[in-house]
Each structure stands twice: as structure tokens, then as C-alpha cells.
Amino acid sequence: MSVQVRLLGPVELRGDRGPADPGPAKRRAVLVALALEANRPVPVSRLVELLWSGRPPASAVANLRNHIAALRCALGTRIVSRHGAYRLDLAPHELDLAEFHRLAERGRNALALGDPARAEPDLAAALRLWRGPAGHGLPRGATLDVLLTGLEADRLRVVEDLTEARLELGQAGELVSTLHDHLVAHPLRERAWAQLMLARYRAGDLGAALATYRQAEAALHGQLGVDPGSELTGLHRAMLERAAWLEPRERRGRSVEVPRELPPDPVFLTGHAEELAAVLAAARPAPGERGPAAVVVHGPPASGKTALVTRAGHRLAEAFPDGQVFAAAGPDVAAGDLLARVLRALGVPAGEVPDPPDERVGRYRSLLAARRVLVVLDGAGDPGQVRPLIPATGGSALLVTSRRPLRMPEEVPHVTLRRAAGRRGPSGRGAPLRGRG
Incomplete structure (x- = not known):
């Protein structure tokens, strides 16, 4: 049987006969908890911990079993019970979260290799899988919230990875309003502040770029009581100096070769x-x-x-x-x-x-x-x-x-280091740290 589980927005379940109602909020939370650990057994005790805040009711385990039984009507043998645990078996293409991570990782790897043109479509496709906040509509207050909040952090990182790719592709002008809206919702994202500075700089507005630094400084100091970090301060200084690397790669007059000068990874390194x-x-x-x-x-x-x-x-x-x-x-x-x-x-x-x-x-x-x-x-x-x-x-x-x-x-x-790797003395290791100077 084919199955589709969607967590990146309101929880949705689809089977051979089309959309299936996952049931009340607690049952949908059970589905989410199992899907977040897809293909891995989740002990009953861990499910109870995720689904009930504070001290769970005496009926928690019985309620959990009832919800699992109801979910099996749509998922059939995809839910496996064994040794006090439940496992939800899903192929990667059957879970939107797995597809999101696959696309995001592929895009991020291309970006790390200096290929924003290859990174951009994968990162954009990863973000299109989101239909709203992860697990939208679930009851809040349980430990499951922590996992869902972590997914939102993953989404924000991909938003900024995509912005980085588009900045390198020369799309600075189109990014200014998008980054502004992003920072209205997430004013403590220093990477996004740096990207807005760079977008305004590359759009030809140095004054607005420098003003963005002051806005970031005010937001961070006002909400956290801290100064901007080294990325923002370094970017601010580079803009004052009009450093050449601030321009997109295609405007620097020559191709930029990323140095990869490390010798081969030692095959026989042991110890240490x-x-x-x-x-x-x-x-x-x-x-x-x-x-x-x-x-x-x-x-x-x-x-x-x-x-x-x-x-x-x-x-x-x-x-x-x-x-x-x-x-x-x-x-x-x-x-x-x-x-x-x-x-x-x-x-x-x-x-x-x-x-x-x-x-x-x-x-x-x-x-x-x-x-x-x-x-x-x-x-x-x-x-x-x-x-x-x-x-x-x-x-x-x-x-x-x-x-x-x-x-x-x-x-x-x-x-x-006190002895060569692979030549162990009686202790088998050297002293790892030797002070600070």
C-alpha cells in the first residue's frame, strides 16, 4: 500500500484511497511522534514523555494503544509493535520531512562547493514542501514541541542558505524586501542581518547597508543585551573599506577558485x-x-x-x-x-x-x-x-x-603530542591539552 505522511504544516495522512483523517489532535500527535523517528522503534515510555506534559495520566499507555490501533486502520502493517516499542515504516519519498532534509542537504553541499546555480533549485524545492508551521494544529505544551521547534530552526537555516545562493547569483535587488520581512519575524538572526546588509550593498545602496548594521545592533542589544557578533562587525568593516570580495563572483572580473589544499587524509593514523x-x-x-x-x-x-x-x-x-x-x-x-x-x-x-x-x-x-x-x-x-x-x-x-x-x-x-600516532606507550595516549600559552 502507498502512504504519504506530511508534517510540514497541518498534519496530513494519505493512503491508497486518498486522504485519510488522522483523527483528533492527540492521535495526530502520536502520528507525528512516530514519523519523526520513522523506521526506528520508539519505546512506549518515550512516546508518553513526548505526548503528555508533566505527570501523565494513569490511562496514558492505554490511550496510546487505542490511538495506535486507530492509526493502523489507515497505515496497516506500516506500524510495527515489538518489545514495548512502536515503529512506523516509511520510504523517504513517503515523508515530506525526509524529502525536505534530502533536498536541503544536496543544495547545501552544492553551495559549499561554490556552485550556487546548482544549489538554488534544490533549496527552493525544499522550502516549497512547507505549508505552515510544522505540526500545525497539535496541542502545545508537550515535549513534542521541542522537536517541532527544531524543525523550524532547520527551515530558517535553509531560508538563509537559499538567500546566500541567490546573493551569489546576483539577485540582490529582489532579496531586499524578502529579507526585511524575514527579519521582522526573526529579528535575532545575525546571518540574515548580514545578508540584508550585503543585498543592499550589492544593490548599490551603501548608506542603507550601513544603516542595516545599526538596526541589527539595536535589535541585538535591545532584546539580548549583546553586541553584534564577528560576522556582522567584519562585514561592516569590509563595507567601510569597500572590499572587492563584497561583489558577487561574476562581477569580480575573474573566476574565483576555491582553494582545496589539504594533503590526503592519512589512512593509517591511529591513536590521539x-x-x-x-x-x-x-x-x-x-x-x-x-x-x-x-x-x-x-x-x-x-x-x-x-x-x-x-x-x-x-x-x-x-x-x-x-x-x-x-x-x-x-x-x-x-x-x-x-x-x-x-x-x-x-x-x-x-x-x-x-x-x-x-x-x-x-x-x-x-x-x-x-x-x-x-x-x-x-x-x-x-x-x-x-x-x-x-x-x-x-x-x-x-x-x-x-x-x-x-x-x-x-x-x-x-x-x-608526546609520541607518534600508532606507537602507543603504556597509557596509549598523550596529554591532550597543555595550557593556553
Whole structure:
């Protein structure tokens, strides 16, 4: 039998004979709870927790069984009961939520690979599946609300992914009113504020773009008591400098090649699980954290430093869609030469790399202000090689290897490797963290 379950709006159920009435609100909530965990068993205790707020009534389990029995009239053997749990079996195309996630993921991957033209139709199709708030019409107050709220967060992310794709496709003028309406409903979405700034800037209205920053600042400070984050402040600074990267790619006079410079992911890397986790955590700051996303991995020769940061880089690549740069340092490489190397990797022609070191640093920070780039600096021997490359704003990250600890800002952690990956001593691992400087 064919089945269609739709959660992205009012709950709907369709079988071989057309639309089927899912029944009263509580029964529809049972259907939603099972569909959210489609093809996985959901224990009765978990269903009760999701469907009743506070202390459930003594009849909760009996009521649940009655609702399941009624749903089986439309779903038949799609509902399987076993070992105190229920499972709803659905193919991906039979659940609008699964189709939404499939399209959104495909679009997001295309966007991460720098292909907004391929991303746009998938992201738009994902959003067309929404007919209103997820689970519209269900009784509120139960734990199920938390899961449905999470779906709304997923939708907002796709709205902004689609906006990003359309901005890159040169549709800034058409996006201004859409983004304005989006922010009226969701005034704390910093990514959307940045997109509205960029849309107004690319539409030729610098004054309105800068005024949008002040509106975002007022909204965030008024409702949360916080200042704009690094993405917004970096974008504001780049607009004041009229940075070239603010233009859509097709207007920059040349194609933009996204650097993918990481060496191959080490096949035989073993051990150092805690150290790898520490590096990944340092490159992914917690929401609201204002420190730079940077970490220094140090240890003696053959301790596995380069292999570790390479493995971390591959794990992190999707979080940095604007490129991954791998630069070899060494004790004889000047900091200015390293900056020039990274600038060229980020698309700055050799003839346009500034000569004064401070201008190179400024150009580097402007490029990173609204990009998400991972920079790996291998074999640093001096803090002066590293400090200019520490991202000044959020969104990008720096991984560094060195044979010894380097004197860094106190918020930049060090990860210590004491023995080569795969050569375990009695404890089987090194010391994961070695302080902050």
C-alpha cells in the first residue's frame, strides 16, 4: 500500500484511497511522534514523555494503544509493535520531512562547493514542501514541541542558505524586501542581518547597508543585551573599506577558485583520539564565543602533528566552504612571505599582494571577514609567523603545528603530542591539552 505522511504544516495522512483523517489532535500527535523517528522503534515510555506534559495520566499507555490501533486502520502493517516499542515504516519519498532534509542537504553541499546555480533549485524545492508551521494544529505544551521547534530552526537555516545562493547569483535587488520581512519575524538572526546588509550593498545602496548594521545592533542589544557578533562587525568593516570580495563572483572580473589544499587524509593514523577531539573543538567555537578559532599542535619530530591536523582539516572541511589553505612554514620563512602565500591561495593575484606587512594583514582580515576559510600552517617555528594569521573575526579557523609551544594570545590553546600516532606507550595516549600559552 502507498502512504504519504506530511508534517510540514497541518498534519496530513494519505493512503491508497486518498486522504485519510488522522483523527483528533492527540492521535495526530502520536502520528507525528512516530514519523519523526520513522523506521526506528520508539519505546512506549518515550512516546508518553513526548505526548503528555508533566505527570501523565494513569490511562496514558492505554490511550496510546487505542490511538495506535486507530492509526493502523489507515497505515496497516506500516506500524510495527515489538518489545514495548512502536515503529512506523516509511520510504523517504513517503515523508515530506525526509524529502525536505534530502533536498536541503544536496543544495547545501552544492553551495559549499561554490556552485550556487546548482544549489538554488534544490533549496527552493525544499522550502516549497512547507505549508505552515510544522505540526500545525497539535496541542502545545508537550515535549513534542521541542522537536517541532527544531524543525523550524532547520527551515530558517535553509531560508538563509537559499538567500546566500541567490546573493551569489546576483539577485540582490529582489532579496531586499524578502529579507526585511524575514527579519521582522526573526529579528535575532545575525546571518540574515548580514545578508540584508550585503543585498543592499550589492544593490548599490551603501548608506542603507550601513544603516542595516545599526538596526541589527539595536535589535541585538535591545532584546539580548549583546553586541553584534564577528560576522556582522567584519562585514561592516569590509563595507567601510569597500572590499572587492563584497561583489558577487561574476562581477569580480575573474573566476574565483576555491582553494582545496589539504594533503590526503592519512589512512593509517591511529591513536590521539583525545588530541583530535581537542583540535576539532578549538576550531568550532561555541555559539557566542568571541575568541579566535585557532589552536597550536606541538610535539617532537615524528609525533604525528601534520597527520593530526590534516585529519582534523578533512573532518572540518564542510564547515569551511570558502576553502582550505595549507601553508608550509619552517624556521627560515618570513611572516610576510607566509601572508603573501595565503593571500595568493585566497585569490589575490601576485601583483596585487601589498608590500607593507601591515597592509598584507589588513587584506587577509578583510578577505576572511565574511568568508569561512580553514588555514593550516605546518611547521611554524616562531610566534611572529602565526599571529598575523589568527582570524580576527568568526567563521574561519587556523590550525598550526610546531615542535615547541609558541607564545600565543591566552585564548589560543595548545595541544601536546608526546609520541607518534600508532606507537602507543603504556597509557596509549598523550596529554591532550597543555595550557593556553
